[in-house]
Every structure is written in C-alpha cells, then in structure tokens.
Amino acid sequence: MIGYAAIFMALVTTGIATFCYLNAHMASSTRRSAPRLSGSRDKGLFYYRLSALFIVITALYLFYIIVNDQFQFAYVFGYSSRDLSLIYKLSAFWAGQEGSFLLWALFHVGFGLVLARKKQPCAMAVYAGIQIMLLSILLVKSPFMMLAEPRADGFGLNPLLQDPWMVVHPPVLFLGYAGLAVPFACAIDGIMTGRHKNWVSQALPWALFAWAALGAGIFLGGFWAYKVLGWGGYWGWDPVENSSLVPWLATGAMVHLLLLARVRLAAVKPAGFAALFTFVLVMYGTFLTRSGMLSDFSVHSYSDEGVGGILASFVLLTAVSALSILIIRWPSLPEGELYPAVKSREFFLAATAIIFTALGIIVLVGMSTPLVGMLLGNPQNVSTAFYNTTTLPLTAALVLLLAVGSLVGWGEDSSRLFARYRWIAGIAVIAVGLAAAGGIRQLIALVTVGLAAAIVVVSIVAVRNKKMSHGAGLTHIGLAITLIGILFSSLASQSVYVSFQQGESQEVFGTNFTYTGTRLDPEGQGFYQSFSLAGEANTVLEPYTKLNKEGRPAAREPGIYRMAAADIYLAPAMQQEEISSKEMTLHKEEQKQEAGLTVKFIRYGMSGNGTGGDVRVYALLAVTKDGNTEEARPELLSRNGQMIPAPFKVFGQYELRLTAVSMKDGTATVGIKDLTAPPEQPRIDVEISRKPLINLVWLGTVFITVGTIWAGVNHIEKRGKFT
Structure with missing residues (x-):
C-alpha cells in the first residue's frame, strides 16, 4: 500500500499546487492584491514541493522492492530475478512501462523545483498540469500491482537488456522528454502574459x-x-x-x-x-x-x-x-x-x-x-527507402545553410564573404573527390559530404571571428562529422557471407580470419566464438551469444575490430553441428553399399487410409554387415499434410531413414547415419563487414552533445541562473 498511497498523495498535492498556481495567475492577470498573489504562489510552491517528496518516496519504494526481491509485485516479477546483478536491478526500475513513467515523473518534478524558483504562476500551473497527467498514468498502470499468488523468483530482465547501456540510455532519453516540458510551460506563460x-x-x-x-x-x-x-x-x-x-x-x-x-x-x-x-x-x-x-x-x-x-x-x-x-x-x-x-x-x-x-x-x-x-x-x-530517399536532399540543404550561414552576420550583411572565403569551396571539392574514391556514388551524397567538410572549416573560422559561440561551432562541427560518418559507413560499406569450419582460415577484405572454436562463458550465461585475425597483432574477435534461462540463444553480440579508417564487423549466425547422413536411391531388388553396410530394396507398401489415423508409407530393406543380415522397415508418416520420417535402427548403431518414395519410378531414397561416428566439425555462417569511417559517427555525436550543452551553459550564464 505504500507505493499506491505515495502515488495518490503525489497526485492530490500536485492538483492542489496546480489550483494554487492558477489562482495566483488569475490574481496577477486581474491585478488583485499582492498578498493574495503572494499567498497563492507560496501555497502552490509548498504543495508542489510536497508532491516532489511523495514522488521521491514512490521511486525509492520501487527500487527497494526490486532490490529486495519482492516478487509478490507483478512489476518486480516481470523484470527482475534473484540472480540479477545490482546494476541490472537498477535497470529493471525503468525496463517496463510503469517504471519508465515513474522515472519520467521523477525527472519532471525535479525540473519543476528549479522552474518554481522563477515564481511564474502561469508556467507552474501548466507544468504541474503535465505532472498530473504522468501521475494519473501511474495510478492507472501502477508498478505496485500485486500477483494473485506470491512467486519464489522472477521472470528476469530480457537478456538483450542486460547490458551496461541499459543503465544509461533510457534515463538520458527521459531527461530530454522531461526537459521539453519547460519550454512548453514557458511559452504558454509568455503567450498568456505578453512577456515575450x-x-x-x-x-x-x-x-x-x-x-x-x-x-x-x-x-x-x-x-x-x-x-x-x-x-x-x-x-x-x-x-x-x-x-x-x-x-x-x-x-x-x-x-x-x-x-x-x-x-x-x-x-x-x-x-x-x-x-x-x-x-x-x-x-x-x-x-x-x-x-x-x-x-x-x-x-x-x-x-x-x-x-x-x-x-x-x-x-x-x-x-x-x-x-x-x-x-x-x-x-x-x-x-x-x-x-x-x-x-x-x-x-x-x-x-x-x-x-x-x-x-x-x-x-x-x-x-x-x-x-x-x-x-x-x-x-x-x-520502407527504409522512403526515409533515405526523402531525407537526403533535405539534409544536403541543411548542410548548405550551415556552411554558408555561419559566416553571415546579423542584419543585412554587405561584406564580400564569398570572395574572401572562396578557398573553402576548394576544400569541399577535394572532399567530394575523396568521397567518390572511397566508394560513394550517389550525387546528393557526394555533395553532402563536400558541404559537411566545408562546415568543419567554416565553423572554425566563424568561432575565431566571433560570429559564432564555441558551443554552436562545436555542435555544427559534430553534425558535419556525423553526416560524413553516416554516409561513408552506409553507402561505402562492404559485406560478405562466409562459412567456417573450426581451424579453417579465409581471407576477407585483405585480412586472414581463422575460426578457432567455441568457448563457454565462465558464468554459464552464453558462449563465445573465437576468430583470430592474422597480421593484426594477433587480434582475436569473440562474438558472444547470450542464453536465456532455457539455455536457448536470446541475443548475439558481434565481434568488432576498430581501426581509424574502418571497423571490421563480424556477426556469426547459429552454429550448425550435426552427425552426417549418407543417402542412396534404390530401385526394387537393387542393392548398394554405404557406411560399411549393404542395403537391398525389397519393396514398398502403405498402411492406413487417412480417415481414422496416419497414412504410413514404408520401405522393406535387407541390410547386411559382415555377413549378417537384418530386416529394416523405415517409414514415412503423412500427418497434417506433412511427411514425417520414422527412422529404423539396425545392428544397434545405424539409423535408416526413408526420405522419399517414387511409385512412378519404383525407387526409394534412404539415409544412413552411423550413430557411433563422431560428428562432423561444426560450421558456422558469418557475415563479415567493413564499415569505413564509422567511428566518425560516434565522434560527431559526442561533439554535438558537448557543443549543445556548452551553448546552453553560455545562455545560462547570460541570464545569471538556470531558470
């Protein structure tokens, strides 16, 4: 009841805060007495802070029941388990709908406490109204619903989500979602009050x-x-x-x-x-x-x-x-x-x-x-082609605007910018040539690469000339670098499919790959498939396959060899390991030898009429080994429109399987498998890709993030405080 009560009290106190802020806004807009305005605003702040306390209590209680394996709660049962490490129990907090909405509400109320310092009742009324929506969802879809019967253990976190990035990725996204509610509230406040x-x-x-x-x-x-x-x-x-x-x-x-x-x-x-x-x-x-x-x-x-x-x-x-x-x-x-x-x-x-x-x-x-x-x-x-076709021309237009506009000043700029900086166009042309040599063939993509290279130079010049802040310049450079990385890694990427047997070596993209075998994860949660790369300082790539609780593959992580110019990306498919089976096709009274056996086809027959049971087609065989003969009768069962083989064992070690019968030709096809023979060496199918300049994607996105934050900090300093 603690969780439900905390959510309910957070909703009630948020509602009261919203009413108080609305009252304060009405008092301000009708120019009523200052005491009434101040009193309503102070009450709104008090109740909003109280709602923040209840939301924090809700979040702490959810984390408590997850960490302490309280599997009587449906949410804990669905996303956690006893064997889950603490870091992934933290991830379980926001792995499901209910927890992610609570995380959103937690960030939202935190930003609201900062916004409340500005003492703008209209903005706070709007902001608190959004908080009511989030809390209403949590009340309807609560993370504190109970199971009908307590469970000893939970279902656990999806193996795909058991990754360190699960700890970071969702919270950062929800920081963005919660942060966008502030401009929304500020805009309504400004539109309503005229303080533009x-x-x-x-x-x-x-x-x-x-x-x-x-x-x-x-x-x-x-x-x-x-x-x-x-x-x-x-x-x-x-x-x-x-x-x-x-x-x-x-x-x-x-x-x-x-x-x-x-x-x-x-x-x-x-x-x-x-x-x-x-x-x-x-x-x-x-x-x-x-x-x-x-x-x-x-x-x-x-x-x-x-x-x-x-x-x-x-x-x-x-x-x-x-x-x-x-x-x-x-x-x-x-x-x-x-x-x-x-x-x-x-x-x-x-x-x-x-x-x-x-x-x-x-x-x-x-x-x-x-x-x-x-x-x-x-x-x-x-399809993805829709997005690629429609967004690329607009992206080219965007980089053109950034490449030119960064050097233009406020007001009507009469300076001869293009004559002064025409050398930057030469850099763009060189970049286009390099992109064409690197494998990009689409005209719009080539133009985009050239303009992106120009943006890097233009941004540096603009920052030096104080026409652009350092944060904005870094953001523009990051966008340009990211676009270059995206275009090269997608349009100039190469991929081949290769089949490996253990110990086999093959050369792909000028690198010799050797499949050295499989090893188990020491914790028993999966297995690694090892590949050595000759000529690369004895580098070993080990793609990893995670297993679920039933021991079946649940997620596969590739092996990545990172270089400055490109990544070598190795993604294996499922390992194939079977005992070999030899097949022979026989006419009536014909005999053939295979796997140390002499097999003679006597006749075929059929049983069942399909009305009350299965239809069975059989082949009667005489099988001889070392002078001894045994009769075999492998069958094909017709069930639900499918022919299912029913194997027959002879001499205690051979399995005969009827795979086909042709009544027109009078033939039977029989597979022979020696059950005591060692299995063939396992083969795996591997996709090996070369992704040029893909590290520019990650570098550029870091620049974008850092540059945007830097620009935000600059604007905070101009205002004196973050409000």
Whole structure:
C-alpha cells in the first residue's frame, strides 16, 4: 500500500499546487492584491514541493522492492530475478512501462523545483498540469500491482537488456522528454502574459539542454544497437526510434527560432508554435510506442497494456489546449519581418528551422503510417527507402545553410564573404573527390559530404571571428562529422557471407580470419566464438551469444575490430553441428553399399487410409554387415499434410531413414547415419563487414552533445541562473 498511497498523495498535492498556481495567475492577470498573489504562489510552491517528496518516496519504494526481491509485485516479477546483478536491478526500475513513467515523473518534478524558483504562476500551473497527467498514468498502470499468488523468483530482465547501456540510455532519453516540458510551460506563460522576451530568454537554455539530452539518448541507443544486436547498423528507421527522432528534429527547429526571436520579436509566433508542439510530439510518440499500435511494426514497442486510451486523451488534451491558446492569443503576438535580407544571419536561422521542420514532418508521416493504416483497415509500414530517399536532399540543404550561414552576420550583411572565403569551396571539392574514391556514388551524397567538410572549416573560422559561440561551432562541427560518418559507413560499406569450419582460415577484405572454436562463458550465461585475425597483432574477435534461462540463444553480440579508417564487423549466425547422413536411391531388388553396410530394396507398401489415423508409407530393406543380415522397415508418416520420417535402427548403431518414395519410378531414397561416428566439425555462417569511417559517427555525436550543452551553459550564464 505504500507505493499506491505515495502515488495518490503525489497526485492530490500536485492538483492542489496546480489550483494554487492558477489562482495566483488569475490574481496577477486581474491585478488583485499582492498578498493574495503572494499567498497563492507560496501555497502552490509548498504543495508542489510536497508532491516532489511523495514522488521521491514512490521511486525509492520501487527500487527497494526490486532490490529486495519482492516478487509478490507483478512489476518486480516481470523484470527482475534473484540472480540479477545490482546494476541490472537498477535497470529493471525503468525496463517496463510503469517504471519508465515513474522515472519520467521523477525527472519532471525535479525540473519543476528549479522552474518554481522563477515564481511564474502561469508556467507552474501548466507544468504541474503535465505532472498530473504522468501521475494519473501511474495510478492507472501502477508498478505496485500485486500477483494473485506470491512467486519464489522472477521472470528476469530480457537478456538483450542486460547490458551496461541499459543503465544509461533510457534515463538520458527521459531527461530530454522531461526537459521539453519547460519550454512548453514557458511559452504558454509568455503567450498568456505578453512577456515575450522573457519567455524566449528563459526557454532557450532549457531547450538546448533537452536537445542535448534527447540527442545523447538517441546516439547512445544507436551505439548500443551497433555494438550488441549484431545486424550491422545503428539506425533502422524503426517507428519507435523515430518517435524520439521527431521531437529531436522539432527541438532543433525550436532552438533556431528562439535564437532568432531574441533579435526579431516577429519570430515569437513560430517559436511559440515550435515550443508548444515539440512537447505535443513527445506525448504523441509516447502514445504510439506504449499503446500497442506499433507492436506489429517495431521490436521496441510495448504491447497494449491498457494505457492507450488515457494516453490518447492526454495527447488530444495537450494538443487542443496548446492550439486553442495560440489561436486566441495570435492577434496579440508580435508581428513584423523575420529577416531584413537574404544575406543575413536571421534568414539562415529561419531557413534552418524550416529544414528541421520539414525533416520532422517526413519522419512523422512515416512513423504514423501504421496508425493511419490501422484506422483505414489496412495497417502497414513504410520502407527504409522512403526515409533515405526523402531525407537526403533535405539534409544536403541543411548542410548548405550551415556552411554558408555561419559566416553571415546579423542584419543585412554587405561584406564580400564569398570572395574572401572562396578557398573553402576548394576544400569541399577535394572532399567530394575523396568521397567518390572511397566508394560513394550517389550525387546528393557526394555533395553532402563536400558541404559537411566545408562546415568543419567554416565553423572554425566563424568561432575565431566571433560570429559564432564555441558551443554552436562545436555542435555544427559534430553534425558535419556525423553526416560524413553516416554516409561513408552506409553507402561505402562492404559485406560478405562466409562459412567456417573450426581451424579453417579465409581471407576477407585483405585480412586472414581463422575460426578457432567455441568457448563457454565462465558464468554459464552464453558462449563465445573465437576468430583470430592474422597480421593484426594477433587480434582475436569473440562474438558472444547470450542464453536465456532455457539455455536457448536470446541475443548475439558481434565481434568488432576498430581501426581509424574502418571497423571490421563480424556477426556469426547459429552454429550448425550435426552427425552426417549418407543417402542412396534404390530401385526394387537393387542393392548398394554405404557406411560399411549393404542395403537391398525389397519393396514398398502403405498402411492406413487417412480417415481414422496416419497414412504410413514404408520401405522393406535387407541390410547386411559382415555377413549378417537384418530386416529394416523405415517409414514415412503423412500427418497434417506433412511427411514425417520414422527412422529404423539396425545392428544397434545405424539409423535408416526413408526420405522419399517414387511409385512412378519404383525407387526409394534412404539415409544412413552411423550413430557411433563422431560428428562432423561444426560450421558456422558469418557475415563479415567493413564499415569505413564509422567511428566518425560516434565522434560527431559526442561533439554535438558537448557543443549543445556548452551553448546552453553560455545562455545560462547570460541570464545569471538556470531558470
């Protein structure tokens, strides 16, 4: 009852705080007495802090019951077990729907305590209202539901999730989701009160922080997929992956519009729209991934667990409320021109925001296709080719804007920039040539690589000339490096399938690979398959196969040999190990020798009529070994439309299996297996890939994250504090 009571009390106190903040906002907007305004605001803060205490108690209690193996709770039984290490019991906290919503609420209330210091009752009323939604979901779908009967042990965490990145990836994503609620609340406060410069300045650091967190979460997920899943990629345009990418793209548009709104109040309208609907997109993505709508289209999606309806209502409530406020207050919002001239920093900021928006709309349409199709009675998903074809031209346009716009100043820039920096175009041309030599053949991709190389140089020049902050410059450089890595590692990648026998060596991509065998995990949770690479300082790659509790393969981690220019990526398939079987086809009265046996085909026959039992086709054989003869009668059973062999054993060590009978030709095909013979050496099928410049993807994403945080810190310092 402790968990339920804590959630309920958090919901009640959040509701009271919301009412108090609304009352304070009404007092402020109607210019009523200062004591009433101050009193309502102080009460709101008190109850909001009290709600924070109850949410912390809820989170601590969930962690307590997980660590102490309280398997009478359905959530603990479903995601934890006694043999799970402490670090993965921590991961079990957010492995399921209920725990992840609690983690979101925990981050949300933490940011709310920071936001409350600003003493803006309207913003806090909105922010607390969002918290009511999260707590309502937790009350409906609680992590403290009890099982009908206590269990001695839990089902455990999915072996695929038993990875150190599971400790980091989800929390970082939810930091981004929670952070995007702050610009949403600030925008409504500014739109309602008319304090436009204030809300823009206040929302910008939060937007940058949320952008960095959400981006870092996406990047970590991509690295996790590349390192663990063994399919060779890091992004598959999965609908659930896209549900995080769309808010990230929308936040990119919002950040650039907020930067523009600092100098052009006319940008407040699009900036407000972006701030409001970026968070609406977060709610919409949550609905898609947790309502079961994508369960047939994504390996990441949750099944329908009874929260789809309430999530859909919250999405509609948030979207309709935000749109209504915009429509009502639209005439009172600042008007004017967004930019004074095409050759101005303002124009390039606006154009960049438009490209981010267009990219977001394309991905939004693609990820929503299953939902739309379901409503029309024909659920389906779009292919990855749709995303690749539509986003690449827009990405080229984006890098063009960044390459040119970073050097342009505010206002109408009359300087001869292009004449002064035309040497940068030469660098772009050289990069295009290198990309073509490296295996990229698509024209748009080549142009994108050239422009991305130009961005690196342009950003350094812009920072040195103080036309761009260090954080923004690092972010732009990171984006350029990431794009170069993505294009090379996807378009210039090479893959071959090779079959290995233990001890066998084969040369692939100029490297000699030798399969040295299999060894068990010392903890008994899986096995390694070892490959040595000749000429690479005796490097050994050991792809790892995790086993579930039944001893079956549950997840496969590839072997990766990292080099500066490329990764060698080795992903084995299932090991094949069978005792060999020799086959012979015989006519009636014909005899043949195989595996030390002489087999003579006497006749075939049939039993059963198919109405009350199985139809059986048999072959009568005379089998001779060392002068001794035994009669054998292997059969084929017709069951449910399938022919199933029923083997027959002779001389205590040979198994004869009838595999085919041709009544037209009068032949029988028989397989012979010596059960005492050692099995053939196991063979495994391996996909070996060479992924050029893939490490630029990881390096670039680090630069993006660090640069965005750096830019956010700079804006915090300009305001004096993070509020």
